[in-house]
Amino acid sequence: MRRSRVLGAAALALATGIGALTAAPAAAGPTAADELTIAPLPHRTPSYQxxxxxxxxxxxxxxPGAGNMYWKSFADGREVPLADCPSGPYGKWMSLGDTVGCEYRDASGTTAGPLTLHDQATGRSETLAAPAGRSWTSTFSPTQVLATEQDAEGRLTLHLMGRENEPRKDVTVTAPERIPSYRFWVQTSDEKGALITYRSAAGQETLALLDFATATLTPLALPEGATEPGSVDYALGSRWVSLRKSGSTTATLLSRADLAVTRSVTTPTPYGRTHPVGDWLVTQDSYATSDAVTAVPVDGGAPRTLLARSSDRGLTTGTDGSAYLAGGTDSSHWAMYRVTPGPDGARRCRR
Structure with missing residues (x-):
């Protein structure tokens, strides 16, 4: 941005609050010698977005400050307000990836209402009729929606209800046991499946992986020293599930293609979040002075620094296995970053 020397001095004084302005004689017009370039100030604090x-x-x-949400396209940068999705006084609102949805219910009770899902990327909506004897959860994939069926004893059977592009309209999930309805939680999910916690018949708090493609629920062994899922940092990547006991520098990774295939990865810090991105484990050290973000190869190797600084607002995972966080290359340059696996398997960090 170019301004005359007088305007430049005025801007500087107003910005810094030092020095008094004095009148200057009028000039015929700025010349090249009278112009001053003012560089934008660096961002010394992370975005609150x-x-x-x-x-x-x-x-x-x-x-920030406006309270309204919107969807932003990777392809062309367009910004679209989230679709109006009325849920009624007793319905629920949900979201996953590029899609928002709502179940419309105008009365309380356990009877499900119709579920509308709107794809922000394409602008297309679809509505699923309320399934008889089922209740919607807030978890869905590009082809199915997770629902529950409760018996007289208050235990659940899980069902995957097919969307418009899925010919299988009601698939019963194979699970080791029926799940108590009052101890059933979907903790996180992506396009391939979900991590679920529940209390087993033996009274044990259990962490299990639901695979959408095979419609199976598989309990996972907790890391050594962890007695319940609440003390475990867990995440879903496109290739791996990561589990790490709070306060430990050892993370266990299980292959989503075959849960019998595991890796043990040492993280640079026992604190913060971990998330598998491709064949790398990304760690955000949210308790360190630098708040650094590092990545460690799953098959062994030295950690590499992705970002020197990061925001304490945490790390968000995408349905395609990417990781998102506010960070910077130093203490004065901040942006929102997306960490993805590249074509060669190496991690890529882009603004």
Whole structure:
């Protein structure tokens, strides 16, 4: 931005609050010698904007101070307000990746209402009729929606209900046991499946992986020393599930293609979040002075620094296995970053 020397001095004085302005004689017009270039100030604090959801085509963000959310396209940068999705006084609102949805219910009770899902990337909506004897959860994939069926004893059977592009309209999930309804929680999910916690018949708090493709629920062994899922940092990557006991520098990774295939990865710090991105484990040290973000190869090797600084607002995972966070290369340059696996398997960090 170019201004005359007088305007430049005025801007500088107003910005810094030092020095008094004095009148200057009028000039015929600025010349090259009278011009001053003012560089933009660096961002010394992280953005307070959060990524709420991230899909393969864009992210759902909020406008700080405005309170409204919108979807932003990766392809062309367009910003679209989230679709109006009325849920009624007793319904629920949900989101995953590029899609927002709502179940419409105008009365309380356990009877499900119709579920509308809107793809922000394409602008297309679809509505699923309320399934008889089922209740919707807030978890869905590009082809199915997770629902529950409760018996007289208050235990659940899980069902995957097919969307318009899925010919299988009701698939019963194979699980080791029926799940108590009052101890059932979907903790995180992506396009391939979900991590679920529940209390087993033996009274044990259990962490299990639901695979959408095979419609199976598989309990996972907790890391050594962890007695319940609440003391475990867990995440879903496109290739791996990561589990790490709070306060430990050892993370266990299980292959999503075959849970019998595991890796043990040493993280640079026992604190913060971990998330598998491709064949790398990304760690955000949210308790260190630098708040550094590092990546460690799953098959062994030295950690590499992705970002020297990061925001304490945490790390968000995308449905395609990417990771999102506010960070910077130093203490004066901040932006929102997306960490993805590159074509060669190496991690890539882009603004």
């Amino acid at each position: 959060s990524v709420y959801e991230a899909g393969p085509n864009g992210v759902m963000l909020d406008r």
